[in-house]
Amino acid sequence: xxLDKAAFAHKHHTHIEPxxxxxxxxxxxxxxxxxxxxxxxxxxxxxxxxxxxxxPSGCGKSTFLRCMNRMNDLIPxxxxxxxxxxxxxxxxxxGVDPVDLRRRVGMIFQQxxxxxxxxYDNVAYGPRLQGIKKKSDLDQIVEESLRRANVWKxxxxxxxxxxxxxxxxQQQRLCIARVLAVQPEVLLMxxxxxxxxxxxxxxxxxxxxxxxxxxxxxxxxxxxxxxxRVSDFTAFFLQEVAGDPAxxxxxxRTSEIFTSPTDKRTEDYITGRFG
Amino acid sequence: xxxxxTNNIAVGVLWVAAGITVTVLxxxxxxxxxxxxxxxxxxxxxxWPEGVNSEGGVWPTIxxxxxxxxxxxxxxxxxxxxxxxxxxxxxxQGKTVSTIRFAADSLASVPSIVMGLFGFALFVEAxxxxxxxxxxxxxxxxxxxxIVMRATEEAIRSVPRYIRWGSYGMxxxxxxxxxxVVLPAAAPRVITGIVLATGRAVGETAVVFYTMGQxxxxxxxxxxxxxxxxxxxYLLAVEGINIPAAYGTALLLMLMxxxxxxxxxxxxxxxxxx
Numbered sequence: 001x002x003l004d005k006a007a008f009a010h011k012h013h014t015h016i017e018p019x020x021x022x023x024x025x026x027x028x029x030x031x032x033x034x035x036x037x038x039x040x041x042x043x044x045x046x047x048x049x050x051x052x053x054x055x056p057s058g059c060g061k062s063t064f065l066r067c068m069n070r071m072n073d074l075i076p077x078x079x080x081x082x083x084x085x086x087x088x089x090x091x092x093x094x095g096v097d098p099v100d101l102r103r104r105v106g107m108i109f110q111q112x113x114x115x116x117x118x119x120y121d122n123v124a125y126g127p128r129l130q131g132i133k134k135k136s137d138l139d140q141i142v143e144e145s146l147r148r149a150n151v152w153k154x155x156x157x158x159x160x161x162x163x164x165x166x167x168x169x170q171q172q173r174l175c176i177a178r179v180l181a182v183q184p185e186v187l188l189m190x191x192x193x194x195x196x197x198x199x200x201x202x203x204x205x206x207x208x209x210x211x212x213x214x215x216x217x218x219x220x221x222x223x224x225x226x227x228x229r230v231s232d233f234t235a236f237f238l239q240e241v242a243g244d245p246a247x248x249x250x251x252x253r254t255s256e257i258f259t260s261p262t263d264k265r266t267e268d269y270i271t272g273r274f275g
Numbered sequence: 276x277x278x279x280x281t282n283n284i285a286v287g288v289l290w291v292a293a294g295i296t297v298t299v300l301x302x303x304x305x306x307x308x309x310x311x312x313x314x315x316x317x318x319x320x321x322x323w324p325e326g327v328n329s330e331g332g333v334w335p336t337i338x339x340x341x342x343x344x345x346x347x348x349x350x351x352x353x354x355x356x357x358x359x360x361x362x363x364x365x366x367x368q369g370k371t372v373s374t375i376r377f378a379a380d381s382l383a384s385v386p387s388i389v390m391g392l393f394g395f396a397l398f399v400e401a402x403x404x405x406x407x408x409x410x411x412x413x414x415x416x417x418x419x420x421x422i423v424m425r426a427t428e429e430a431i432r433s434v435p436r437y438i439r440w441g442s443y444g445m446x447x448x449x450x451x452x453x454x455x456v457v458l459p460a461a462a463p464r465v466i467t468g469i470v471l472a473t474g475r476a477v478g479e480t481a482v483v484f485y486t487m488g489q490x491x492x493x494x495x496x497x498x499x500x501x502x503x504x505x506x507x508x509y510l511l512a513v514e515g516i517n518i519p520a521a522y523g524t525a526l527l528l529m530l531m532x533x534x535x536x537x538x539x540x541x542x543x544x545x546x547x548x549x
Contacts, residue, residue, distance in 0.1 A: 069444065071440065071443065071444060074440075074443060099446050099447070099448050100446065101446075102443060102444055102445060102446040103445060103446030104446075106444060106445055106446075107440070107444035107445075108444075109437055109440055109441065109444070111437050113435070113437040113438050113440065113441040114441075115438060115441065115442070115456050115459075115460065116438075116459070116460045117459065125442070125445070125447075125455070125456075126445045126446070126447075128455075129445075129446065129447055129451055129455075175441065178441070178445065179444070179445055182445055182446060184445075
């Protein structure tokens with residue numbers, strides 16, 4: 001089933017107040033070779049806010065997230081149709097280097113993935129890629145990034161230790177610091193809390209609230225309480241029939257989606273009737 | 276037969292099979308040790324052969340062996356590692372890659388005497404390098420190449436995908452990701468592969484026999500000839516002139532290879548922790 005795109009876009013423009021838009025998506029289709037995974041996705045991701053993608057497993061929300069920094073390009077046979085603009089510039093336009101894009105649109109993964117190097121080298125990785133060599137500059141970036149990621153206090157005396165010696169939750173915050181070190185404008189988080197302990201989840205959620213003053217955050221989560229707690233906007237994805245492409249069923253302010261969803265399917269999902 | 280009896284028999288058979296392996300290894304080591312330890316002394320290690328090169332020490336042969344092995348390692352490592360990076364990261368995974376991989380595996384199973392003959396024809400004769408350290412090192416590096424290449428390829432492939440994603444996800448190019456994240460992460464296993472291949476080269480006889488010559492000589496230039504330990508051992512034994520010295524050399528050789536293997540394990544263990 002596909003939604004009427006125009007009607008859909010219209011509906012949502014009318015009841016979302018005009019916050020500045022960071023990423024504009026219009027009629028996006030996505031293929032893994034022959035499999036049409038997403039169809040007709042139209043959404044405006046608001047600047048300096050947290051947007052949550054929710055939906056059952058396999059509904060394409062992670063796939064859509066990876067479209068935003070072209071990580072899907074790394075998977076052979078994938079294809080994108082439709083419009084996706086970052087600050088008005090086409091993400092898939094000719095001459096766009098995915099490498100430059102990914103510096104502006106950073107990503108955090110489900111599995112904390114520090115490099116098998118020291119904590120310091122992990123955070124300094126990005127700045128070094130950009131050619132920053134001076135020790136004092138790197139020191140400053142490393143400290144600032146670790147502070148922003150709420151992990152500085154725990155690691156400031158062990159910066160030379162391997163990143164993999166930290167606990168899972170600390171590793172995830174180290175990875176966030178690593179991404180923040182290159183000053184991304186957008187932070188994509190693909191279920192960042194599903195592989196870590198509850199205390200660290202709390203810390204990462206607090207962190208998101210602090211970061212959204214400077215960074216646009218998009219988070220994929222299976223945990224609806226988490227979506228309700230951390231996000232300003234929520235998008236509900238659904239693949240109704242296995243093998244069919246997934247669609248974006250409903251998008252709006254989190255408070256509205258969770259209290260008065262307009263679509264029956266959203267309501268059913270949120271009240272736990274399926275998924 | 277009831278289940279418990281079957282189980283006991285199975286365990287017994289497995290135990291015997293494992294026991295045979297350990298016993299054979301133990302017997303060889305013990306035999307060489309008992310026969311070799313008698314002649315092993317600082318003089319044996321650090322002095323030159325005397326008479327018809329059957330008496331005295333083995334010092335120049337140790338140096339020849341270390342020289343040629345080191346040189347072979349220097350020649351082989353860059354080629355093998357870069358080839359492996361290409362295969363694992365860049366090459367379009369398909370027919371070409373599996374052909375190259377098959378070629379590497381076949382290269383690894385070429386009998387070393389054939390490799391020696393080939394090395395003799397190509398490096399000694401055709402390229403005119405003569406019987407020398409360089410000829411022998413080039414021939415040995417052919418032998419080491421597939422071992423190091425496959426070890427490196429496996430090591431690169433074992434670096435988890437999500438670690439690469441972490442690098443790509445913050446705007447690193449493929450080359451940056453490979454050079455700064457993947458290879459350092461794979462390094463312990465790559466080094467282990469190099470050390471094991473080097474151990475193999477230390478013990479190699481046929482290849483060096485054809486390509487290095489037999490002159491008792493302390494090699495300085497890569498074009499110098501020499502006599503490696505394995506060839507010395509072979510000549511001592513086959514001419515029956517000094518069997519105890521042959522065992523002494525054999526023991527020394529085994530200790531060196533044991534050292535290499537322990538070194539490889541140590542490297543792997545040490546860097547795993549990071």
